[in-house]
Amino acid sequence: MLDLDSVRLFVLATEFGSLTRAAEAAGTVQPVVSQRLKALEAMLGHKLLERTPRFVRPTAAGSAFLERARALLAAHDAALRLGDAPPLRFALAASDHALGLALEPLFRRLRAALPPGAGITLRTGLSQEMRARFEAGECDAAVIRREAGGSEGEVLGHDPLGWRGGEGVGLAPGEPVPLATLGPACGVRGAATRALDRAGLPWRESFIGGSCAALLAGAEAGLGIAPMGRIAAGAAPDRGPALALPPLPASEIVLFARTGTPALAAAVRALAAGIRASLG
Template sequence: MLSLDVDAVRAFVMVADLHSFTRAAKALGTTQGAISVKLKRLEDRVGHRLLERTPRSVRLSAQGTAFLQGARELIAAHERAIAGLNAPPRHFGLGIAAHVAGPEVPALLSRLHAHDPNLTIEVQLDNSRNLLDLFDQGRLDAAIVQREDDRRDGETLAHERFGWFAAQGFDHREGEPLRLAALAPTCGVRNIATQALDVAGIKWIEVFLGGGSSAVHAAVVAGLAIAPLSYRIAPAGTIDVGAKLGLPKLPPSEVVLHSSLTDRRSRAALGALAAAFREHRAKG
């Protein structure tokens, strides 16, 4: 009967998820050379090339694609078995920015739980600025936020496009201030949007402020106001009215992951979370 080395399978899954031997080695707390050796032994064991490697890219082979789901299930079953024996419970404080959080969040947390059942995930939703402050104060273990100002640290997970979203029947009368729904004054997206309006000489007024992302979405859907939102999380039935109303284009932004975790177990869980995030963005 064919048996597989769990560590080698874990290395394969991590490389497949992160598309990089270097990032996989960092997530697993080992070296790129060690990852390569494990992958070579695994491919020799199963009798197939699982990854296609070039100097610039790493991608799954046809056999690797077929093997990936079963490999995930093997790793998850192994982690559950170990967790049931001796892995101590661990708390994981995760912040997710309101302009980043979308319908995929439950699936992301489910993937994280499957990776480590003894991990208690404490999620906090807020704007990027507040979450970065909490992370810098050591009150969050990790944060998925929009890149702020000139801060260049953190791992880039995705890119976001923004627009001016409103209900299809939104009525803006020429000469009147633009009715704006936005998050709190510390929200980076809100500040970029209002600064763009000021530079363009467009008058605006906030008629719905600080009620949280769900409340802002409700105000937009109801036709009460317009809001600067990511294309990915704009409410169903709303449209980008920026061109129609002559509003300034909003710059794109990066979604980044900040983490202070250093132990192997937590880094592996974080790697699984980042991989799941990228997968959902790619599908979207």
């Protein structure tokens, strides 16, 4: 008989691309995950995962087993819901500059960790606004980008800032650097303009967008150069060195969360592990 906990760990390892992050999401440790997965492979008679120091990915047999594993877990979890308990609702507030284009892989990882039927509510905006939503009790967790330091919350890692622009972007000598930003209240904008001021480079705001997706689209269309983090920009290349722009500091990605129930604690673990996996 298949061990369902081992099957769940296999799905998590596949989605997170890491035994360490799968262990974090499951609330256990990496050696336990490795042992359980080896036992699962022995029972099935197939190698399910290719493991290297840098990544974990399914083999051909693992890919074939993955959808069956998801269906098995969904059926099991549905069978346990015999009462009238409402499904989990997880409310998340996230700074757009903290996650940006990393939302799709993060949602896939959350989906693998949350019980079937769970719902997710997402609000995005500037870091100050998202922190305020959390403090007001409007969400279960908030993820922000912190430029100026602080001791509150859990630091999940550091994300380097860079200058994002379209292929072949250039700067005319003596002309102000055209910036694409989220507007004057944005901390990333502040970090970028301070760096330009220290370097003695004039700048102007050429494009203001409402999201990181809009910033990247504007930058790639030649409307301006967007200071953005690596994960928020979807790993778009940093044009700063080629344009002789000053280096930008890395920022902290910080989690604030409430874990009053086991279900919420599991959701927060998966959220933290998913963001750490994106940060690398």
